[in-house]
Amino acid sequence: MSDILGLALSGVRSTRLALEQIADNVANAATPGHVRRSVQVASLLPPASLSPFERDRVGAGGVEVRGIARAADLIRQDSLRRTEGDVAMLGASERWLSLVQSSLTGPASLAQPISDMFAALADLASDPTSIAVRATFLSRADALAERFSASAEDLRRLEGDLKADADVEAMRLTSLGRALAEVNLQIRRATPGSGAAAGLADRRDKLLGEIGQIATIDVRLDPRGMAIVRVGDAGGPLLVDGTGSEAARVERAPDGGLTLRLGPQGSDEVAPLLGGTLAGLSVARSLLIEAGNRLDALADRVAADFNDAHMAGADSFGADGQPLFSTLRVMAEPAAGNGGDARVFVSLADGAAPGPMTLAFDATSGEWTLERADESASVTGPMPLALDGVTVETAGSPRDGDLFVLTPRAGAAGIALRPIAPAEVAAAPRWLADAAAGNQGVAQAEIRRAPLLDPPPVPPLVPPFTVHALAGGLLELRDSADVVVASGAVGDWLAGDGFEIRVTGEPVEDDRFRIRLTEAGQGGNGNAALMLALREARGPLGTIEDSHDRLVAGIAVPLAEARTREEAARANRDAAAEALAEASGVDLNREAAEMLQFQQAYQANARIIQTARETFAALLQSVGG
Amino acid sequence: MFVLVNGRQVASTAAERMVAIESRITRLEGRIARGERFTEPAEDPAGQLRASALARLDARLLAEQRGIDRASGRLALAETAVADSGAVLIRARELALLAANGTTAEPDRAVIAAEVRGLKDQLIALANMRDETGRFLFAGARDGFPAYAADTEGRVLYEGFGEAAGAEAAGLEGLGPPPGPALFGTDEEGAFAILDRLLEGLAEPDGAARQALLESSVADLVTAHDRLMAGQALIGTALARLESETERVAAGRLEVARGLASVKGLDLAAALSELEALRLTLSASQQLFQRVHGESLFDRLG
Secondary structure, eight states, rough: OOHHHHHHHHHHHHHHHHHHHHHHHTTTTTSSTTOOOEEEEEEEEOOOSSTTOOOOOOSOOOEEEEEEOOOOHHHHHHHHHHHHHHHHHHHHHHHHHHHHHHHSSSSSSSHHHHHHHHHHHHHHHHTTHHHHHHHHHHHHHHHHHHHHHHHHHHHHHHHHHHHHHHHHHHHHHHHHHHHHHHHHHHHHHTTSSHHHHHHHHHHHHHHHHHHHHOOOEEEETTTTTOEEESSSSSOOOOEEETEEEEOOEEETTTTTEEEEEETTTSEEEEEOSSSSHHHHHHHHHHHHHHHHHHHHHHHHHHHHHHHHHHTEOTTSSSSSSOEEEOOOEEEEEEEEOOOSSEEEEEETTTTOOOEEEEOOOOOOOOEEEEEEEESOOOOEEESOEEEEEEEEEEEEETTTTEEEEEEEOOHHHHOEEEEOOOGGGEEEEEEEEEEEOOOOOEEEEEEEEOOOOSSSSSSOOOOOOEEEEEEEEEEEEETOOOOOEEEEEETOOOOSSEEEEEEEEEEEEOOOOEEEEEETTTTOHHHHHHGGGGGGGTTTTSSSSHHHHHHHHHHHHHHHHHHHHHHHHHHHHHHHHHHHHHSSBBBHHHHHHHHHHHHHHHHHHHHHHHHHHHHHHHHHHHOOO | OOOOOBOOOHHHHHHHHHHHHHHHHHHHHHHHTTTSOSGGGGGGGHHHHHHHHHHHHHHHHHHHHHHHHHHHHHHHHHHHHHHHHHHHHHHHHHHHHHHHHHHHHHHHHHHHHHHHHHHHHHHHHHHHHHHHTTTTTTTOOOTSSSSSOOOOOOOOOOOOOOOOOOSSTTOSSSOOOOOOHHHOTTTTHHHHHHHHOOOHHHOOOOOHHHHHHHHHHHHHHHHHHHHHHHHHHHHHHHHHHHHHHHHHHHHHHHHHHHHHHHBBBBOHHHHHHHHHHHHHHHHHHHHHHHHSSSSOOOGGGG
């Protein structure tokens, strides 16, 4: 009789455990990473004979709970981890490339300032002497330079933020690696098949999923279920090896991307970035650096082209045109540990080319020290301080030891409009030439600026110069003393002292072509037209505007590609998630059905116990009766 | 009643799909609000490049039109000055013919000389005509100074140099006002020298010499007037050229506008249909999600 009770009791116990597990599954139905669990049961054999003289018992052994089974599917888990890594990678790329695109397009676009500057140049070519038009041209040039430096500053700040983001991801990777190592330790200590072991396996898989979103990983499980994780592929460096884990950090790579290093400094290893957020950040940084380089190249080209063209002309005073843009700025950055609120203002002398410097405050003397970074020279005293063409002033209240790092920046960050007055805009050509009024032939003279003759002529030439047409289509360039400077044929460039002249058409003998240096108050739009022609000038990357298009396309195209790929990756990830949910997730219908099943089994076992109790009671009654 | 019952927990992926539809709706609404097929370069990099090129071309054509308008204005002023100069020379020729008439007495010649001096001053003023920004129209590139100035002996000499600014901003060469000598002749043989000779003839006491000077002045004034008229025709040709350039620019801008509409313009009907379809899809997804995942077998257990 006691056997019946024992059998029923084992049944009650196993079904109660099964019902508990169903309750647990339902409770965790919405818990991310929860893998469906079920109770593993097996029928027990009847107890063996007590002695050789005892006959084998006829009967059953009941049911035994062997453990808790997880409906884990390692292949689908791995597939989900990889697809989530892809989504994270493309998401990170998309997020940062969108920011880069924003810093180069829309209100921050260079297209409008470039277009405005050429439009102002067109107006200048129409009205070369108008002060208002000249002022507008300078204002447009200033706006363009400001836009360049603002975009450069945006990109620089974005790069810093991106690196900080990558540092946070590396810290997370380290932290998740440590957490996984701890879980591994607990798994080693847990009883296999226990509820605790199943919970730890869930935690382990969840951590692996989170790690996989940061970097692609290769995961191996040892027989006890402890995870061995390598970053990249099976040949990558170890992040977690059983109960030990390595620290991760990211560095800026020379090619513009990021490098992930694992292990203690000095003996660390480079981990390949195949997927995950860090790979996306690395791709985004490469493109960001490339955009910065293109922006710098464009700024350098604009500065060089316009400076050369402007210097080839003459201003309203008849003076040579000055460079339009300076190409170097000195930026002051406060050190992280500064305690005061001092602000630093830096100005740079025209033509100065300083190196990096530091500016430090000594509260004891109340003086500042401006010093070259290589410590080869310094000045100390009250503000303002000047060294190597750099003049520094401060405002606010510094504290002892406050430090500022002064860094010269070229490229887009360095371009600025020089202090030029509207009258100093060189709209006129440096040299003018025309056909004398009495010429009989039909010919035109074209003149352009050229280097001075080298060596200088002795005795010096005396302007003004004239081109004389000789018989047979020959020409002679002479100074006012009738010294022949150069000779040639119609169509040849004749080199003068600081200019070159070419006569085309059909001059006849004794025709004259006059040459004059542009004087104060003389007009002419020749140089404005020359600067306007820069719009069509083609460099290796096409025109200035073409280069700008390439700059924008260099971000827009990979961004569009990242978005398309991200959409596909999300679809893959959703499919993988659904596949895993199908294998490992909680299905409430199934739980409900099993609940009914176990409920009935429980009730049946309870009924057997009741029957056994009643039978036992009847037996006792008959014995007693 | 048939009841859809799904107990599997796939809410997160279903929700993400609905979020994706919503973000597509948001993007489409932005496009409809702006009337543009794409609102940022990454939505259509090739289209953006084309749109940028067209926008640049439009800005360039606009600047060209300003340059053309400016050059046309200067040429119109020059044309008026040349026409007025022609009238001056015609009047001078009439006076020369009157003076050459044997019946004109000395006092009458003095009156005629006074009028010729006035005509000369008028012609100098016309030759030194300025545009609205103060530039001298006929001084060539040296337009900050008067084109003509009298020397110490009263001879009027050309002080200009080179070619005047024209419509170079529109890429057109040689459409500026012609330099003074092209209209008024050389310092030695031009209109001012002819008027000087006329004045000289009017003051000549010797009858035969006076008659010869007056008659040659009449002939030279005809030549000078012809030169002015040729210059006026040249200016008229340049103005006609600028007018045809204006038409070219207008046609170009129209093409650019069409091109921009084709590249960047939104097909509103298609966009609204797509928006409606997306809204319908989202609504259907939400309702289906509610129907499929809203109940499980637990709800059916007594």
